[in-house]
Amino acid sequence: MSQIGVDTLRKEAWDKVTGAAKYNSDRLESNMLNARILTSPYAHALIKSIDTSKALKSDGVLAVITGDYLPVLTGSIIEDRPPIARDKVRYFGEPVAMVVAHSEQEVMKATKLIEVDYEPLPVVNSINQSISSQAPLIHENIGKYFCPDTTVQPRAGSNLLDHVRIRKGDMDRGWNESDIIIDLKTFLPQSDHLAMETRNAVAEILPDGRVVISTSSQAPFAVKEEISKIFGIAEGDIIVNVPYVGGAFGGKATVDLEFLAYIASRAVGGRKVRIANSREEDISSSPSKVGTESTVKMGATNEGIIKALEATYFVDCGAYAGTGPRMAKAIASDCTGPYNIENVHCDSYSVYTNHSYVTSYRGFGHVAFTFAMERAMDKLANSLNMDPLDIRMKNAISEGDTLATQAKITLSNTGDLKACILKLKESINWEEGNRIVEPNGMIRAKGIGCFWKTSNSPINAASGVAITLNSDGSINLNFGATEIGPGMKTTIAQILAEKMKMDIDNIHVFMEVDTQLSPKHWKTVASMTTFMVGNAVIKAAEDLMEQLKSLAAIVLACTPEELDVKGQRVYLKDDPDRGIQFKKLVQGYEYPGGSAIWGPIIGRGTYIMKHLVPLDLKTGKGKTGVSWTLGAQGVEIEYDPIRYTYRLLKAATAIDVGKVINPKTARGLIMGGMSMGLGLGTREEFIYSDNGMLENTSLRTYKLIHFGENPEYIVDFIETPQIDGPFGARGLAEYGILAIPGALANAISLAVGMDFDKLPISPELIWKTKTGGKYDSL
């Protein structure tokens, strides 16, 4: 029986439901010291002086560290961020000092005793302020920073980190062929990842200089590589360990607390030091989701065929580059959404502000352009008096079209968008109408949107799998993706079980990642684990079977080609009764009369991204991923026209995933994505005061969707195989979020009869938009 497409219990299910699963912060040891940061109360200020004397005298304190100790600059794209601020602070919540003490209580107490004298500077509090010619410079040294990503071009004397250009087709022709042109401006605020487990890390420097770090990271190999590079330590002397991770959503892909943990350990002679964010620090000090603004202009014929797209995006990266510029690039390269547009002109700018700095967040920037495009599609449909669903069908991307980056579209590297739209049409009962006034005066409205996304990985992103075997013939599976929640350790085990034609229960997965033991996996990001590790594990299985067959051929006196593998047994194809069990082979074969051959069998497999091409700096020509998973989503709301409030009734997704490996977890992932999308649409946002202070730094004021506030979720899978995917599978983990904010805004705009092009859409915003925001007391 196939093990693909079958609901499969997670390997870690019993650990997790009983609480036996251990996360990094659960692993407290009696010899651990505690570190804690003091954060900046200013968004932009000079640090005039820091007085650490009182804190140093406080009970249990071993060290008080400021930015002058081990001054380094970090960043995976631009090295612009000191782990502890030096000379000036650039955002509210930035670390300005760190205390190391014996207990958590002592460290918290001492942190309050540090006295910092600041001189506030003018604050850059918005994208507009950042790009204004009078804007204060946030980084005086912009233009001089070392850029590990050689394609970014920070502009000296400005707050502009990078500018990505897309130039496809002939815009003049596009506008000439257009009968109608619509335009809009959108705004999506910064917000938080809000993983259940706040970020934390432990570091220790052993007497021989080896550095051992355990952390809640999505990118243990990046931790190893960046610590090595920044502090000049040989990679082999750095060991990074990651147990289960309690949710990440991109927020744990940046090396962040690991730097601090290492610095703290260094300051106390290498002793083991733990640093763990409080929820407030996790929100305000560690990196957040980007904020974006856009201007979109789109032209189409009277028949609704899009002829031209001109778009400008600004990405608010906050105080440091983080991963911002790469998301700006992702926005530009996929800016058309899953629609065929021949003439495209897109500029995507990354800018510094005095906001929280940013890292990847579920969707990797794709929510921003999807929101703009889906609002634009509805406006176009509205102007042409067309059905929003029909206009999307008409422009759906298909085999033979090209991307904005001019890369080729195939059915295999995208999927069947039209099939997704038709499935959605059914699941949200589009036929009954998309705006229905109920007898009680409530308005039921439906909005839709289409999405796509690719990985935007480095060109050489790669993955490895190592397989060892036990003497009972069962398999140990080891790879470098961290189990951040989606159950990928199980998915990979399913692929291996299917390839080996054996029972998944006899596959034992190494749940942790240890950079000393596990083959490298680029990062557990970009919805690429199933695809990359899945391809690698198939090769590992092939490698393993080849070795097993070679050995069995000796024993069974035949050629390896005459053998097949199934049920942990190697057997003759023409006489299946004749064979030998794995357990007699995997540790070497012992002849009945004595003497043995071979030895333990080890399987290995690898995968590396293929045919990726960096974007041309002038035209944006290139290729940013191997495939673009796509689909269609819908949101149904009930709007109360008296109170200007709304309820979420349904959210639906139809997505072409190529092949579903584990349907239940896949469904859960899509639902989780939809829930986050509704969070962005309805309430999640960073609110900055006039002087750039983040005002909602705790869960008292930062709101996200709670259980019970969710609508009914509908998930449908379309399966158009990706030829080079494992059993045809495409990436799907992030995708549930992508078009939900746009679909929600479309539903609300339709219900209210006004345009909503900013997120989140609160009842108060609807009231303001509808009434002008003044209570009429007459």
Place this chain on the structure above:
Amino acid sequence: MIPFNFEYYKPKTIEEAVDLFNSLKSAGKKPVYYGGGTEIISMARVHNVHMDAVIDIKGIPECNVHEVKDGELIIGSGVTLTEIAELNFFPLLSLTIKRIADHTVQGKITLGGNLMGPIIYKEASLPLMASNSKVIIAGRNGKRKVLVRDIYDKEKGLNPCEMIVQIVVEDKFLNLPYAHVKRTKNEKIDYPLITIVGLKDEKKISFAFSGICEYPFRSPKMEDVLNNNSISVNKRIKKAITNIPGKILNDLNGSSEYRKFMLHTMLKEALLDFQEVE
């Protein structure tokens, strides 16, 4: 984690509690009375409150009373919201407190804590104010009894050494027709954007409000307007809104203009509720 040391006391009598408070204060320390501790714990964790000592009142028998006796409902300040909702002597009070925080936290929050804690909304006070309930306060000079609404009055309110012992509700108020309307910014469970309760005693409806100003209140002026049946409901409400007795909140939860709009729809709902009952 609470990152500082503090002393913990659990006195058995009111006198002991008040004496402790005074002696700690004279010794230059900052004591606080302690009910469920939900705000003390969550705020001390981030240095938003500081105390040198907590005086846990849950060991005092009077503070745990919860009964109807001699025509009065008496609820001790140490009784939890969950207990109040479960015994349900006063349905409007039960309904109101079931919408404070979530079920888990309701099992910790005490009536006294909700009335006197640092969070401004104090929604449990609304049914008590609407029913002219009284509060028994203990201090250095013994006990005194004041109207619940007066505890938020600068002059008549509690002085720092005083503690709430009990709430006293006359039983004639317990089963009157009522209305409770709560709106939040967006959530099912959250602090109120506005909460209003109404209680109808024969012909007159008394109202109490939370989330409009920095303190919960009852306003005789607004009540007079709202009860004036000679003018239309809309006009009554608009006039009531112009008579709000303080500065209207304008914060992350909602602008003051939006609060006025929302209050309008809520009052309309509450008034209609009462009409339907008739």
